[in-house]
Each structure stands twice: as C-alpha cells, then as structure tokens.
Amino acid sequence: MPKSALTGSRIREHRLMRGLKQADLAREIGISASYLNLIEHNRRRIGGKTLLALSEVLGIDPSTLSQGAERAVVTELQDAAASDSDTQVELDQIDDLVARFPGWAAKITAQHRRLRALERTVGGLNDRLTHDPVLSEKMHEVLSTVSAIRSTASILVATPDLGAEWQARFYSNIDTESRRLADSSASMAAHLDHLSRNHTSRATPLEAMFAALDTRAYHLAELEEGGDPQVLLDTFPELDSAEARALALQHFATYSADAAAMPLEAFREAAHSAQFDPSALAVTFNVPLDAAFRRLASLPRSATVPDIGLVCCDAAGALLLRKSPSGLALPWFGAGCPLWPLYTALGTPGFPVRQVIESEDRAQFTAMAVAYPTGPLSFERPPMYHAAMLLVARDDQTATDASLVGTSCRVCARSDCPARREPTVLTQG
Structure with a gap:
C-alpha cells in the first residue's frame, strides 16, 4: 500500500x-x-x-x-x-x-x-464506422451507384454492335449515375469532415468537464454574481467540444439555481453556524439535501472551511460529478469503490446515509449520501435516480469505527475486501 x-x-x-x-x-x-x-x-x-x-x-x-x-x-x-x-x-x-x-x-x-484518450478515440471511431447510420447509408449509396455504372459499362463493352439509340441511353445512364456518385461521395466526405472537426483530445465530454471544474475547485465566482453562463464557457479551454460545453451549461444552470436559493454570504454564515451539517442547511434554506451537498462543495477554500469533496452518480453507478478531497483520489470515469455510501444510498432512495470512512491513505471523512429522483415523475415508467455523496474531512482522524474504502478495485491493495469485483494491479508475486 x-x-x-x-x-x-x-x-x-x-x-x-x-x-x-x-x-x-x-x-x-x-x-x-x-x-x-x-x-x-x-x-x-x-x-x-x-x-x-x-x-x-x-x-x-x-x-x-x-x-x-x-x-x-x-x-x-x-x-x-x-x-x-x-x-x-x-x-x-x-x-x-x-x-x-x-x-x-x-x-x-x-x-x-x-494514450488512454487515443485508445478510446480509436474505439469510438471504430464504433462510428460500424454503427453510424448516416455513414452506413452514404456508403450504401456509393457502392450501389458504382455497381450500376459498372453494369452499364459492361453491357457497352460486351455489345459492340449495340444500336445508336441504345448506346445513347446507356451513356445517359452512366452520366446520371456518375453525377449521383459524385454527390454521394461529396456528402460522405462532408459527414466525415464534420466528425473530425467535432473530435477532441479529451476521452469523453464528462472528463473535459471534470478537468474544467477542477481548475476552479468547483467554485464559479462569475455565477455567484449572476454572470452569463455562455460567457463563462469561453474561459475554459478544457471544454473543447460541443458535447462538453453542453454538459457544462447544464452544470452551470444547476449551479446558478443553487446560488440563487442559497446566496453565498448567507450560506457561508449559516454553514459555519451549522458546523457544515447539510441536513440543517437544507432545512434553513428549504432546499433538497442534494442541493445543500452541491452548495457546500462549491464554497471557496479558506482556513475556516473544511476540505470538502463531492461525488454524484447515476443509477448505474457511473460518476457524473467528482470533486476530490485531499486524501481520497476519485476515478475520472466509470464507477468507484463499491463500499462508498454513495452506492448504499441508491438501494434506499430518499433515505440519507451517514458513515465515517477511511481511505487507503488513512484520511478520514464523514460521508453523507442520498439518492433522489431525477426528471419528471410518470405513471408510464419507474422513476430514475441519481445519488450524491458529500465528503467532509474530519479534524479528529482517530475514529475506530471508520469503514475502509478505496478508489476503485483496480488500484486498491486491500486483499480481504468482500466487495472486490476485479483483481488489483498492486498484487505482488
């Protein structure tokens, strides 16, 4: 370890x-x-x-x-x-x-x-070439047109004594199909060019957003002052694709709504009074618990504010938002440690979970998690859930009942973990 x-x-x-x-x-x-x-x-x-x-x-x-x-x-x-x-x-x-x-x-x-980003890019391009319906349709048009031209030309070569009237018809067909081939080829080239221009060096739009928010420690001063999210986008070079910018705009909208419901100075004062208890803050500002989580994680760093991290995931466990606290590294993609209270909360939607956890670096945190429905409720389908976990660093790092957690199974050295889903790369021997 x-x-x-x-x-x-x-x-x-x-x-x-x-x-x-x-x-x-x-x-x-x-x-x-x-x-x-x-x-x-x-x-x-x-x-x-x-x-x-x-x-x-x-x-x-x-x-x-x-x-x-x-x-x-x-x-x-x-x-x-x-x-x-x-x-x-x-x-x-x-x-x-x-x-x-x-x-x-x-x-x-x-x-x-x-290298990881390039590997994913190659995999993504392979999927596009295999499953892209537009590209498949255009390729079919090109191949069909080439076959038609070849068939017509073969008849002309095989029948040298063909009458002038029929020759004119076949030449006209070749001309029409050739123009069609040119149009289809140009259309396919334009589609490929569009894909290449929208390609970015980031492996995924989510990773690009994570990288952008990390540069600000998840505190966006412009939005605290009612700034324009569209203008804020241009300050992040990491948001180098339309998809990443769209995800960032969604986060900015949520951030702005949280800031409006919980103004910074009032929230900071209330947070100190409540000793950074998100449940008390949710009651004070009449907001959902997950909103209080996000607001606490967006507080600017200071000597009077504890080190706070935040993880959000969807119902499949994939990370949607991540702010790493000191002492607990969070993965950039996929799912994290199955022992996180984040995943426990998904099994009991609407019921908050609180637990003291200890990382492999022996840093201890009070972890608070809750699962909540997302999107409109409907009788036609079951509700979709997201989960959020707030991580607040503990000043007293000596809790004996702390649950041992890791980053992910792949890089966790604890050999006796009952939740392990894949071998660790740290196993020696």
Whole structure:
C-alpha cells in the first residue's frame, strides 16, 4: 500500500523556503509549536482545517501540501502499470518515484492519459464506422451507384454492335449515375469532415468537464454574481467540444439555481453556524439535501472551511460529478469503490446515509449520501435516480469505527475486501 507520509515534510520545506520559524508559524495558525514539530516530522496526521490554515499562511494551494494530490498521481501510475502487463515495474517503489521525481511522475501520468484518450478515440471511431447510420447509408449509396455504372459499362463493352439509340441511353445512364456518385461521395466526405472537426483530445465530454471544474475547485465566482453562463464557457479551454460545453451549461444552470436559493454570504454564515451539517442547511434554506451537498462543495477554500469533496452518480453507478478531497483520489470515469455510501444510498432512495470512512491513505471523512429522483415523475415508467455523496474531512482522524474504502478495485491493495469485483494491479508475486 502506498505510504503517504510526506505532507509534513512538504510543510517543513515550504516553511523554510519562506524563512518562517516553526514557533511563528504554529502561533499564526493557532496550534502549539510542539504539535507542528510532530506534523513536520510526519508523526501526526493533519486535519482539513489545519491543512487549509497552513496553506493560507504559506501562500500555497492545499493540494500541493496534501497527500491527496500525490495519491492521485500514484493512482494514475498504478493504472499505467496495469495497462501494460508485459512490462514488469516496481509497484512498491511508486511512492519513491513520486516523491523524488515529481516532474517525471507527472510526465508519465500525462502520457498515460493521452494514450488512454487515443485508445478510446480509436474505439469510438471504430464504433462510428460500424454503427453510424448516416455513414452506413452514404456508403450504401456509393457502392450501389458504382455497381450500376459498372453494369452499364459492361453491357457497352460486351455489345459492340449495340444500336445508336441504345448506346445513347446507356451513356445517359452512366452520366446520371456518375453525377449521383459524385454527390454521394461529396456528402460522405462532408459527414466525415464534420466528425473530425467535432473530435477532441479529451476521452469523453464528462472528463473535459471534470478537468474544467477542477481548475476552479468547483467554485464559479462569475455565477455567484449572476454572470452569463455562455460567457463563462469561453474561459475554459478544457471544454473543447460541443458535447462538453453542453454538459457544462447544464452544470452551470444547476449551479446558478443553487446560488440563487442559497446566496453565498448567507450560506457561508449559516454553514459555519451549522458546523457544515447539510441536513440543517437544507432545512434553513428549504432546499433538497442534494442541493445543500452541491452548495457546500462549491464554497471557496479558506482556513475556516473544511476540505470538502463531492461525488454524484447515476443509477448505474457511473460518476457524473467528482470533486476530490485531499486524501481520497476519485476515478475520472466509470464507477468507484463499491463500499462508498454513495452506492448504499441508491438501494434506499430518499433515505440519507451517514458513515465515517477511511481511505487507503488513512484520511478520514464523514460521508453523507442520498439518492433522489431525477426528471419528471410518470405513471408510464419507474422513476430514475441519481445519488450524491458529500465528503467532509474530519479534524479528529482517530475514529475506530471508520469503514475502509478505496478508489476503485483496480488500484486498491486491500486483499480481504468482500466487495472486490476485479483483481488489483498492486498484487505482488
């Protein structure tokens, strides 16, 4: 299992770079110098509020200090190792690679993402060529027309003494079919050109949206002030396809509705008063619980706001939204760990689930989940459900009843997990 014991070392490194004394930094964030000393020597785990306070004083993003950012890179490297089973790699030394050569680790993960995206692109193009009804129809037209021209030409060659009247008819047929062939070919070329122009480097539109929202930590200041979602779209280069922009617009619309129902300053004050309890906030603002989840996850980072993550999925378990908290890497696609309360909630729609969970990095979170119907209700079909899970980092990381969870089975080292659905790539031997 990866060892994420480098957060304290990073804190010490950045403190020394800024010329701060340990006692001065400890006093500024409201802890004792002896406790900070234990943190810097990786002998105490660090809670969300303390981490955010340190990052604010040091003037650095919390993910740069936390093991969460490193864990995401470790997870990507493990996935890269699994994708090439013919090459043996030192899985037990991935932590050392990330710690000693972060640039190389980032380069490898970036290349792996690109290869994965290219593989999906090839698969997607193959599906299009196989199942695209427009392309199939146009190809049928081309082949039919070529066959007609060939048949007519064969008759002319095989019958040299054909009368002038019949020759004229056949020549006219060849001319008509040739024009039809040209039109069909041009139409097919235009369709292929349309597909190529709409192709993007992102594997899926959802991944493009995830990448865009990650750059803002899921807080969209423009929409807090009633900004135009269409204008906001142009600030995200990651949204490089019509499909990704459409998904982003849907998210922007939901975000704007949440912001209107729960104005930022009023919500932030209420969140502190309620100690970030989403059920209390849902009652205060008279909104559904999942709306309170989203609003909490969209709060701007500060030393007084805990580290908050959010995961949403559909009834099949596929992720629709993901904001990773420090200490728990979330997959970019597919489904996550089957032990997440997110999936428990799908089995009891409308009934909230709360549970303390512990990641492989031993970071603990209060996980709260709920499944809710989406779309209009109808007597003609059963309701469709989505589920949302809020993850709030715990300052006290010593809960003994915490449920052990992972990112996904593929990169989870827990061999005795009863919910495992596929072998882990971390198994040695």
